[in-house]
Amino acid sequence: MIHPIPPGTRDILPDEMRELRRLHRSMIEVFEGRGYDEVATPAIEYDEVLARGDGRTAESAYRFFDERGDLLALRSDMTVPIARLVASRYADADPPLRFCYLANAYRAVRPQRGQMREFAQAGVELIGAPAPAGTVEIIEVLEAALDAAGLDRAVIGLGDADLYRQLLTELEVEGEARKAVLERLAMHDLVGLEAELAKAGIEPGRVETCVALSQLRGGREVLEQARALGGEAVERATARLGETFQALEERGAAERVQVDLGLLRDLGYYSGAILEVYDPALGHVLGGGGRYDGLLKRFGVDLPAAGFALYLERIHVAQMEEESRRGGSV
Amino acid sequence: MSVQVAGLADAKAEGPLKLAVPRGALLEGTLDALDAAGVDTSAARGESRALIFPGAAMTLVTMRPSDVPTYVEAGAADVGITGKDVLLEQADRMVYELLDLGYGRCRMVLAGRKGDGRLGESQRRLGMIRIATKYPRVAERYFESTGRQVETIEVKGSVELAPLIGLADGIVDLVASGRTLDENDLEVREEIVECTARFVANRVAHKLRAAEIDELTARLREATAG
Numbered sequence: 077m078i079h080p081i082p083p084g085t086r087d088i089l090p091d092e093m094r095e096l097r098r099l100h101r102s103m104i105e106v107f108e109g110r111g112y113d114e115v116a117t118p119a120i121e122y123d124e125v126l127a128r129g130d131g132r133t134a135e136s137a138y139r140f141f142d143e144r145g146d147l148l149a150l151r152s153d154m155t156v157p158i159a160r161l162v163a164s165r166y167a168d169a170d171p172p173l174r175f176c177y178l179a180n181a182y183r184a185v186r187p188q189r190g191q192m193r194e195f196a197q198a199g200v201e202l203i204g205a206p207a208p209a210g211t212v213e214i215i216e217v218l219e220a221a222l223d224a225a226g227l228d229r230a231v232i233g234l235g236d237a238d239l240y241r242q243l244l245t246e247l248e249v250e251g252e253a254r255k256a257v258l259e260r261l262a263m264h265d266l267v268g269l270e271a272e273l274a275k276a277g278i279e280p281g282r283v284e285t286c287v288a289l290s291q292l293r294g295g296r297e298v299l300e301q302a303r304a305l306g307g308e309a310v311e312r313a314t315a316r317l318g319e320t321f322q323a324l325e326e327r328g329a330a331e332r333v334q335v336d337l338g339l340l341r342d343l344g345y346y347s348g349a350i351l352e353v354y355d356p357a358l359g360h361v362l363g364g365g366g367r368y369d370g371l372l373k374r375f376g377v378d379l380p381a382a383g384f385a386l387y388l389e390r391i392h393v394a395q396m397e398e399e400s401r402r403g404g405s406v
Numbered sequence: 407m408s409v410q411v412a413g414l415a416d417a418k419a420e421g422p423l424k425l426a427v428p429r430g431a432l433l434e435g436t437l438d439a440l441d442a443a444g445v446d447t448s449a450a451r452g453e454s455r456a457l458i459f460p461g462a463a464m465t466l467v468t469m470r471p472s473d474v475p476t477y478v479e480a481g482a483a484d485v486g487i488t489g490k491d492v493l494l495e496q497a498d499r500m501v502y503e504l505l506d507l508g509y510g511r512c513r514m515v516l517a518g519r520k521g522d523g524r525l526g527e528s529q530r531r532l533g534m535i536r537i538a539t540k541y542p543r544v545a546e547r548y549f550e551s552t553g554r555q556v557e558t559i560e561v562k563g564s565v566e567l568a569p570l571i572g573l574a575d576g577i578v579d580l581v582a583s584g585r586t587l588d589e590n591d592l593e594v595r596e597e598i599v600e601c602t603a604r605f606v607a608n609r610v611a612h613k614l615r616a617a618e619i620d621e622l623t624a625r626l627r628e629a630t631a632g
Contacts, residue, residue, distance in 0.1 A: 186498060188480070233613055264502035264612070267604065293616050334613060354610045356420050359481015361609065 084137075084185070084193025092392075096196075099392060100178055102224040103198040107176035110217050112200045115175045117157040119182075123149040128374050129156030130344050137184035137193050150182035155345070155368065155383055158201045163375035171204020171379055178388075190360055190390040199365065199385030206380040207367060208320040211349045214365065214382050215320075216329050218351065225391050227398060230355040230362065231332050233293070235339025236317055237346040237366060242309035243286065249276045261290060262340045290338035296321060298335050313337070320349055345371045351384055357397035362390050423464045423611075423618055426478055426486030428471035431582075432603050435509035436487050439603075440466075442629035443622065464622075475499035475606070484611035485619060490601035491580050495541045502612050504623050505605035507630045514544060516596040517587055518576040519569050525595060528575045529554065535575045538568030545578040548598050566590040 081087070088096065104114060123139055126149050136149040151157050154177045166173055178198045185191055200217055202210050215232060222230045240261055244254050253276040260269040266287055273283040285305045292298040299314045299321070317335055324330035341350050341364055350366035365384025372379045427436055427450065437447040449459040450466050459466040467483055472495075474488035479499045486501075489510055493503060516537070518525045528535045534555045539545045542558040549556040559574055561567075566586060568574040580601065581587060581594065605626055607619055 231614055263500075264504075264609070267503050267506045291620065293613060334616075336613065352613075354613050356610070356614050359479070359608050359610050 082193075084187040086192060086194075095395075096388065096392060099225060099388060099395070100196075100198065103221055103386070103388075104176065104178060106220045106224045107198075107200055107217065110174075110220070112174040112176035112202075112217070115158065115161065115177055116179065117151070117154070117161055117177075119150055119180060120148045121151055121157060121160070123147040125160055126151060126156055129159055129371060137182050151179075152183050153181050153385060154179050154197060154199060155201060155371070155385070158203075158383075159368075159371050159375050159381070162201075162203050162372060162379075163377045166203075167377055172210070173203040174200065175203070176200045190358070190387065190393040192389065196388040197363075197385040198388055199363070199383055201381060201383035203372065203381045204379045205382070206369070207316065207348055207382075208323050210380065210382045211320050211367060212323045212327065212329070214384055215324060215333065215351065216327065218353070218363075218365070218384050218386075219329060219332065221386060222332075222353070225386075225395060227355050227362075227391065227394055229357070229398070230353055230394075231334050233334050233336040233339050233352040233354065234317065234320065235336045235350045235352075236313040236348060237341065237350045238316075238348060239289075239309060239313035239337065240340060242312065243289075243307065246307060246309045247276075247278055247282065247286075249273075249278065258340070261338075264290070264338065266290070293334055293336040293338060295335065296325075296330075298337060302337050316348060341366065345374075349382070353384075353386065355394040355398070357401060358390060358394045360390055361387075362394060363387050420615070421465075422461060423485060423615065423622070424483045425464050425466055426474045426483035426488070427466050427468045428474055428486075428488050428603075429468050430471060432471055432487065432489060432510045433468075435507075435603060439487075439507055439509065439626060439630050443625035445622075472496070475501050478606050478608050481608045481610055483608070484615060485605065485607045485622065487603055487605055489580075490599075490604050491541065491544070493604060493606070494544050494599070494601075497543070500609060501606040502609055503604050503606050504612075504619075505627055505630075507603040507605055507626065509630065510603040511600065512580050512582040512602075513594075513600050514541065514578065514598040515581050515594045516548075516576055516578050516598060517569075517581070517592045518595050520591050520593045522569075524569070524575040536573075537576055537578050538565050538574035539578040540565055541578055541580075544598070548578070566592060 136152050138150040140148055142148055158175055180194055180196050182194050185193060187193060202214050249257055256272045260272050270283055270287055273286055289305055292302050299318050302310055302314050321330055324333055339350050345368045346366045347369045348367035352364045353362040355362055363386035367382040369380040372381055437451060440447050445464055446461055457468050471488045472492050474486040475496045477483040478486040478501045491514055525535055534557055536557045537545050538559045538561050542560045545558050565577045565579050569576055612619055
């Protein structure tokens, strides 16, 4: 007899579980080897507390009341719960703090291969280490994690979350128009972006600049190309990115990092550097992260922070694809 | 297993780009645009019933326009061409929209029977209009944004039939010349949005095959300009 389970959830049977467990172990080993201690937090939190970290809680797919009538939500990532944990339990500790986790999170996504509503994430949070050193550190941990997963072709996109916020301020695009432009940018809808910028009264030349800027991705040279497009906001963002990239180069860790001025993660709390992870074997993003220097402050502890999370089911899919590629099939 | 960092350059060496080409009304214009952009389309133009046309620089994969976002989002195709109507209806598919190709121009409209007051009457007396459409999400968004309540009825075939035999008060559909509407005793009441063919890319391919995709985008822009 078949008994249903909710859409976007699934059972994991032994063959898959064995492989996942191996992946879990290798991730935690990498993190712990670099001084990140594993923590766990409850899967359910007060909705109000999660909303403090990320105003846009629409991604919490599951909300419900407990027996006292309090509104609870299943976490949509681990970054906000760990910010809460740090503020509650480590307010007086000497930074930097290093935590890692392996946990399920929940989002209202359209279920498909490697993207379920309940999904496992492995990641780290580095609290109290400012840019660029803190950013460089987590990128190095991320590279080690990808190596440990055997994804030697994976690429890390490095962008700047403040670039467009500051650019739009410079262009005096505010209110609804600003929201519309950022939304187009996040979706990478260039046709819509052009239309929204024009609607906001930006002159054609600068519209073109904005669109061109969002298309710049590659090695160090794109920083120069961006700078050539001009403007105060671009200057500042490229300076931040350049500093991080240079530090990565000096440590021999820039090889698989792609500077990407079109990167815009849609989670509200990011500031400064943002990261995304890709593998040529998979059409979906494997993970992401970046800096969220303002997040801890919302919980009452003013510390810079950075981190990343990898979607473990997707990493597993990519591992399988990479294996079959190496094996010569397809 | 030896761990070797491949770097950005090697990530690109993954065979020719796979381009999703829409069959149907957009096919002709798409092949012309690709020709003008220097992509060899001769194989896809023949009478062949094949779906995949491999080429040295690019593999063309033909499919229904409404399947293009599905293939591109999953990365089964790296890039693709489809109508804005399809992208609007499947707005939850995460694909990068890189270029307005300009051809395949048509309008998404609200249409009703000629000289018939059903749309207004339902709205006034029942507070709700019934709309038959192949684009339920576009229709719902449009009526919501104009402050009207609507019951959308999704149909797969000739949507013009619905108001003629009383399934719906009106239709939301794509109109090119307006002849089909006219022949079925229907007329345009409101224009919702203009749609053209768009060039889209998979999110990961856009990052990892940046040079190839940028070059194709530039050539398509040039080919379809003006």
